[in-house]
Amino acid sequence: MKSPSLFGSYAMRGWLFLSAMLFTQFSVSLNAQQISHKRNFSKQDIVAWCIVPFDSKNRGPVERANMLNEIGITKLAYDWRDNNIPTFDQELDALKQHHILLQAFWLTSGVNPSGEKGVEEVFKFLARRKVKTQIWYLFFPPAGFDSLPQKQKLGIAVSAVSYIAKRADSLGCTVGLYNHEGWFGEPENELAIIEMLKMANVGIVYNFNHAQDQIERFPKFYPKLLPHLMAINLAGLKKGDQHIYPIGQGDSESGMIEIVWKSSYKGPIGIINENTHPDAEVGLKMNMSGLKAILESIGDKTAAASF
Template identity: 40%
Template structure:
């Protein structure tokens, strides 16, 4: 018997073990990846930290982004402690565009509790007569914050809120000018109504820098007709935008919006119900009955 035939016989008799199947990609819209956002000053019930953490637990959130006003900062330490006890990740903190007293208070609490998180920062239109000058002045203002964030193991995320600073191309130019690895983008659909037509292109551009993505019920021109912030499932663009996100391969946190003066628990529940209603159709299945919203008609 030739060596080749002998080898073939041995292989046939002793087949190689099957390769382990490639793990399925994580579902970016699964409950454990959803981040409750804009629920501190935006809450008709004005919950205490303990009440807010209890609300998050009841709704099944494992992640939370903290927004605040001056009156909330004295209880930030308490809130972070309660989040740790409840095993809810503090995914992000709304952060000033400076290192003043409020910023130091936030960093002090994060350091005390050994929390490494994202710092979400927005700015108004920068000084400068041309694009290069605007990028330079913005990078100069933000670099000290990024450097301080790095000392605490945190990341700085540029938050689009309209204007020059809210354009992804400008944010990317600023990131490239800062030249630090801990700087990225948090993108907000409710501040991106002018981007809907080119969202796939922008998402591809942002993806290498994207640290978080906050979704919203979206209607074309909705920001001009009182529909800037809708519950998921109430906007005609929602399914298309979710498909774009899933197809992009983005796998980071997905923010679920409060941001109205309704009961924050009800608004979050409306968004969760809307997302749950959209997901079957996103998978090519028939959707069930549209949810009945608590905070939107």
């Protein structure tokens, strides 16, 4: 017969084991609930992108902010063109008045960004208005770039990105390398640039609308992008087709979105109007509708219900 003290010891161990099991089950259940409620795919977290030059109504700053308010989008990535430079201040003022966050500012350059007017205009504006935001940056390689050895390509690109990143860092801004076809649009090359730069304010903005040739590779390289991802812009994709479709009208974006949804990514999610519809408002609504259907199909009922 076991002594009372030994029996008590076994009873205590059993109680501790049962408690641990119950706590584990509770934690798993709680984590599952958190996964379905902590996603960044809800309407209030969506970023509008490609709605300035891609808009048949040619909305001005106030009209654009009003439109975003009306459809419930609270973040804008600003894809300006030269004709928009005089209205940078009006754009920011309108966004502030309508409680819309300036999530990002578009910027491009060639090999010598320090000598480009557009680059200087953007940095002067950001400094003057004390704007801290993401800079979505696209590098345009020079003629003959494709024939150069990889090491030389990296050196040229790193030099340009370094200038942009240092200027941005002095203002408290971050820089996202923007995939847009060609050498600079390949994730492996962007990762190599980041590795060479070793600057904390440089990351990646990944765009489905320029991923037509990367669909099959996406599950493989996405985990490598994840530590550096600053934003993801969604679009409809069809294998073997370079056209940009509304979200939900392709044959590949649903699976790619699910990969992102299941990952640890918690950053901005953009929807675009590049070639979606002449009217930016209609294009954004089409993409929100398509995203809602995909979210329902992958089980994020909470985010889907926000649209």
